[in-house]
Amino acid sequence: MNAAGLACRALTFERSTGGRLLDGIEAAFPCGRACLITGATGAGKSTLLHLLAGLLGPTSGEVWADGQPVSRWSAPHRERWRQMVGIVFQHLHLLNDVTLLENVLLPCVPRPERWPAVLGEARQLLERLGLGALEEVTPARLSGGERQRAALARALIGQPRFLLLDEPSAFQDDGRIEGVLGLLEEATGQGGCVVVCSHDPRLAAADLFQSRYRLAHGRLERCP
Amino acid sequence: MAKTLPAQEVTRPCPAPAPPIWPGAWRQARRAVIAALLLPWLLLGLMGLDMGLRGGRPEQTAARWVGCLGLSTPALWPAGDGMHYPPEAAP
Amino acid sequence: MTRFCFWNRPLIAWAARDLGRQPFSALLLFVCLALLVTLVTLVLLLGQSLRLASVQWAAQAPDLVVRRVTPGGWAPLPVAEALERVQTVAGVLRPRPRVWGVVQGPGGPWTVVGVDAAAAADWPADVPLPRAGEALLGTAGRWLATAQPLFLEGRRALGFKVVGYLPRSAAAALHDGVVLNRQDALLLLGLAGDQATDLALEVFHDEEAEALRPDLASVLPWPVTITTSREQLRRQLDDIDRRTGWLLASFVPALAAMALVVAALGAAGRRQRWEVGVLKALGWGGGDLLRLHLYRGLLIAGPAVAVGSAAAYLLLFAPGTTWVGRWIFGLPGAPLPLHLSGQSAAGGLLLGMLLVALPFSAALFWSGWQAVIQDPAESIAEAER
Numbered sequence: 253m254n255a256a257g258l259a260c261r262a263l264t265f266e267r268s269t270g271g272r273l274l275d276g277i278e279a280a281f282p283c284g285r286a287c288l289i290t291g292a293t294g295a296g297k298s299t300l301l302h303l304l305a306g307l308l309g310p311t312s313g314e315v316w317a318d319g320q321p322v323s324r325w326s327a328p329h330r331e332r333w334r335q336m337v338g339i340v341f342q343h344l345h346l347l348n349d350v351t352l353l354e355n356v357l358l359p360c361v362p363r364p365e366r367w368p369a370v371l372g373e374a375r376q377l378l379e380r381l382g383l384g385a386l387e388e389v390t391p392a393r394l395s396g397g398e399r400q401r402a403a404l405a406r407a408l409i410g411q412p413r414f415l416l417l418d419e420p421s422a423f424q425d426d427g428r429i430e431g432v433l434g435l436l437e438e439a440t441g442q443g444g445c446v447v448v449c450s451h452d453p454r455l456a457a458a459d460l461f462q463s464r465y466r467l468a469h470g471r472l473e474r475c476p
Numbered sequence: 477m478a479k480t481l482p483a484q485e486v487t488r489p490c491p492a493p494a495p496p497i498w499p500g501a502w503r504q505a506r507r508a509v510i511a512a513l514l515l516p517w518l519l520l521g522l523m524g525l526d527m528g529l530r531g532g533r534p535e536q537t538a539a540r541w542v543g544c545l546g547l548s549t550p551a552l553w554p555a556g557d558g559m560h561y562p563p564e565a566a567p
Numbered sequence: 568m569t570r571f572c573f574w575n576r577p578l579i580a581w582a583a584r585d586l587g588r589q590p591f592s593a594l595l596l597f598v599c600l601a602l603l604v605t606l607v608t609l610v611l612l613l614g615q616s617l618r619l620a621s622v623q624w625a626a627q628a629p630d631l632v633v634r635r636v637t638p639g640g641w642a643p644l645p646v647a648e649a650l651e652r653v654q655t656v657a658g659v660l661r662p663r664p665r666v667w668g669v670v671q672g673p674g675g676p677w678t679v680v681g682v683d684a685a686a687a688a689d690w691p692a693d694v695p696l697p698r699a700g701e702a703l704l705g706t707a708g709r710w711l712a713t714a715q716p717l718f719l720e721g722r723r724a725l726g727f728k729v730v731g732y733l734p735r736s737a738a739a740a741l742h743d744g745v746v747l748n749r750q751d752a753l754l755l756l757g758l759a760g761d762q763a764t765d766l767a768l769e770v771f772h773d774e775e776a777e778a779l780r781p782d783l784a785s786v787l788p789w790p791v792t793i794t795t796s797r798e799q800l801r802r803q804l805d806d807i808d809r810r811t812g813w814l815l816a817s818f819v820p821a822l823a824a825m826a827l828v829v830a831a832l833g834a835a836g837r838r839q840r841w842e843v844g845v846l847k848a849l850g851w852g853g854g855d856l857l858r859l860h861l862y863r864g865l866l867i868a869g870p871a872v873a874v875g876s877a878a879a880y881l882l883l884f885a886p887g888t889t890w891v892g893r894w895i896f897g898l899p900g901a902p903l904p905l906h907l908s909g910q911s912a913a914g915g916l917l918l919g920m921l922l923v924a925l926p927f928s929a930a931l932f933w934s935g936w937q938a939v940i941q942d943p944a945e946s947i948a949e950a951e952r
């Protein structure tokens with residue numbers, strides 16, 4: 253297993269209430285590609301992303317990242333894995349009482365070596381996502397789409413190798429989706445591994461995604 | 477004849493100011509940090525200075541009166557108290 | 568590979584910004600900590616200064632005091648006989664009779680001390696030596712007007728003319744005292760002219776005082792109690808220790824409550840847990856979270872401890888704060904000029920800081936550790952559902 257990217261090996265996750273939500277998932281999300289996972293709500297897409305991000309531990313099976321069985325790592329080591337991951341949660345989880353700019357800067361706060369350049373990068377990202385004028389506004393006062401783009405900027409600021417997005421287009425209008433897809437394309441172009449979960453047909457139609465999967469009944473099937 | 481500067485030296489642009497590395501809203505926070513780090517040392521330094529200047533010189537007046545009046549226990553404690561001078565009961 | 572460094576500037580700045588998100592709870596914690604440090608340090612410093620002063624006073628006090636006792640209590644001492652017999656003991660220096668006692672006066676009991684011309688040798692020049700019918704008042708008597716006569720009631724009631732006051736700086740020696748002429752004091756206390764309250768002696772070395780006891784007791788024809796200045800001092804120091812000890816013990820619940828509140832505020836709370844989960848998902852490590860936690864604590868506790876210590880220091884060693892001594896030791900109202908010893912004050916300050924800082928740090932570390940070991944998914948999933 254030396255392939256660059258994320259991979260699932262017999263990945264199984266059981267609900268705490270019983271029953272398998274994910275059942276022996278086999279998949280590879282190589283670097284330099286964008287993958288789309290679709291599925292009905294409640295199928296377990298968000299759970300799969302949390303597993304890929306190292307937030308959840310699988311019941312059985314493994315997650316491999318760049319040829320390393322990261323899900324087997326002990327908690328302190330898993331931090332190194334999480335540092336390579338940028339994630340946009342379905343529910344965003346922005347800090348509502350600090351400004352947009354601060355929200356975006358947050359992943360880089362514990363990394364002093366990145367710090368001097370990061371403010372400029374954050375401003376640039378916000379500008380590109382059409383949030384340049386809102387950097388001093390708190391997320392509580394923004395629209396859903398703006399908040400979602402801010403969360404994307406927060407995920408991108410750490411220059412993650414693995415970018416995981418949960419329903420990133422849920423609140424976006426068509427014009428904005430182009431911009432978001434452009435950023436994702438750039439990330440894959442730089443060798444990043446992008447995994448997007450969505451049931452948005454607009455994303456399903458995008459050419460960005462070289463591989464598409466469908467999650468149903470705990471199994472991940474590759475779509476043609 | 478006035479000496480003229482070479483043209484290129486006159487028109488050379490001044491270097492762009494270094495981009496800020498702190499968000500504007502953090503200026504106050506950083507000032508608070510500096511204050512919080514300096515204040516303890518400042519106060520400790522002042523107290524140390526005061527100790528150095530005023531300390532070590534015993535307050536002799538009360539002690540001299542103790543000797544002068546031949547007191548066994550200073551009547552520091554109010555009369556009627558257990559620590560009162562004299563320690564035993566009055567006549 | 569970057570070297571690990573505790574100080575991380577963006578993280579410290581964020582810690583301060585983070586405190587600014589809830590300024591009131593930060594301020595409250597600051598005030599509580601500062602107050603606790605002030606109280607604890609005040610008690611420690613006052614106890615220490617009083618100990619120091621007591622040692623100084625004891626050095627001036629007579630080394631030995633001999634009192635005649637009867638089964639009914641103490642009895643007047645015939646001066647001539649006592650002096651004659653005591654002088655036969657080798658090593659006794661400067662035996663001198665003392666006349667003193669407690670009488671009723673304006674506002675309560677007053678300590679009467681009789682002095683005569685023998686005391687005049689080292690009497691301070693700025694205070695008159697009381698002659699017959701005159702009285703010198705301690706600081707507690709400053710509110711009494713000099714124009715009015717002072718009425719005192721011992722075995723007999725007598726009136727005196729107030730001719731002056733002891734200086735304020737002598738308050739610690741004789742606060743609620745009256746200095747009278749020896750003859751007046753004898754009269755007031757009901758003693759005959761050839762009697763005294765007790766006998767004060769000096770010895771060459773402090774250590775001899777203890778050894779002289781049996782000798783003194785055997786030469787005197789009456790039963791006596793003999794007190795050394797060391798005993799007296801020990802009694803006084805014990806009392807100071809007991810009082811400070813009780814006061815410090817009474818702070819233990821407050822310190823424990825502070826630690827519990829800090830621990831609870833730092834670790835519990837859905838919001839707190841959610842935020843820790845989000846930060847972990849954003850790539851923050853356990854070490855980063857612990858440091859953030861410690862920075863936040865230090866940013867509050869550092870200034871709070873310093874301000875608290877400085878407040879205690881000022882209250883004690885800047886003149887004019889009488890309520891501190893009154894409140895802690897029931898000391899009389901006059902400002903107590905406390906001797907400031909750099910070394911012991913520094914020790915007291917340090918101890919006061921530690922007594923508050925240790926439980927605080929323990930609580931801080933504990934709640935920080937809770938953040939480190941927290942499972943990020945749980946708190947996020949909690950919020951997602």
Ligand SMILES: Nc1ncnc2c1ncn2[C@@H]1O[C@H](COP(=O)(O)OP(=O)(O)O)[C@@H](O)[C@H]1O
Pocket residue numbers: 266267268269273291292293294295296297298299300952
């Ligand atoms: N640890 C868990 N215990 C119990 N139920 C869970 C757990 N994790 C996820 N679920 C349930 O599994 C289902 C799938 O959730 P999710 O992954 O969010 O699906 P999707 O993102 O595809 O809509 C939801 O009904 C959720 O309540």
Ligand SMILES: [Mg+2]
Pocket residue numbers: 294297298299342418
């Ligand atoms: Mg979902």
